Amino acid sequence: MSGHDSSSQLRSVLPFEAEPAAVRGLRRVVRKQLVEWSLSALAEEAELVVSELAANVIKHVGRGVAATLVMEAAGDRLRIELHDKSYQVPVLSSVTCDDERGRGLHLLAGMATDWGTLLTATGKSVWCELTAGLETCSRRVRRAEAALMEYRRDAGAPPLLRSRSVQILEESATDLIADLLHWATAQGGDPDGLLDRAQMHFEADTA
Incomplete structure (x- = not known):
């Protein structure tokens, strides 16, 4: 993984190379770069x-293939592009717990302000845009909705009914919280302490 284009500050x-170890490295580089950009x-x-x-590149294009991450910042808007050498365009569709494709795209759609795919001379680019100008609460709400939709798909839950979507997602949120408490207990943690800390974070964000 190499450096940073000096032709433009942003x-x-x-x-x-699309390897799991490289993904961990990308996360560190992304955070460092955004700190430098005040984002x-x-x-x-x-x-x-x-x-x-x-x-998605590792799973659907191939492990070890060459790829390129491009980030561009303008004001409070960040554009992220991931280029690979496959012409196969990902499609956002309804998925179930048995589906291997489409899961990451649903999460991406829930997180991003906008996203899409562009064919290039050598393959394709999957891009998305994030906006820093949103209130913290709004970003957390969008992340929570994306996580709940992914959780429902993993659980094999039926599609949401528009008339009861909020109620159904609340039930899924309860199940997800219960699963997290089971996880904390299995790791030797304190589930009550986890709930207390989550409540403290919530109150701090909404103060």
């Missing part, structure tokens, strides 16, 4: 988006 070009508020979302895009 453009970073990072070639890499650290977007670091968490950007790291997740980059991880999902890179994981």
Whole structure:
């Protein structure tokens, strides 16, 4: 994985090989770059988006293939592009727990302000845009909705009914919280302490 395009202060070009170890490195580089660009508020979302895009390349194009991450910042807007040498365009569609494709795209669509795919001379680019100008609460709400939709797909839940979507997602949120408490217990943690800390973070964000 190599460095950063010096031709523009707010453009970073990072070639890499699509390997799990490289994905971890990309996350670190992304966070460092966004801090330098005074966009650290977007670091968490950007790291997740980059991880999902890179994981899709590994899964659907091939492990070890050449790929390139491009980030461009203008004002409070960050554009992320991941280029690979496959012409196969990803499609956002309804998925179930048995589907191997489309999961990362649903998460991407829930996180990003906008996203899409462009065919290039050597393959394709999957891109998305994140905006730092959104309130923290709004970003958290979008992340939570994306996580809940992914959780429902993993659980094999039926499609949402428009008339009861909020109620159904609340039920899924309850199940997800219960699963997290089981996870904390299995790791030797304190589930009550986890809930207390989550409540403290919520109150701090909404103060």
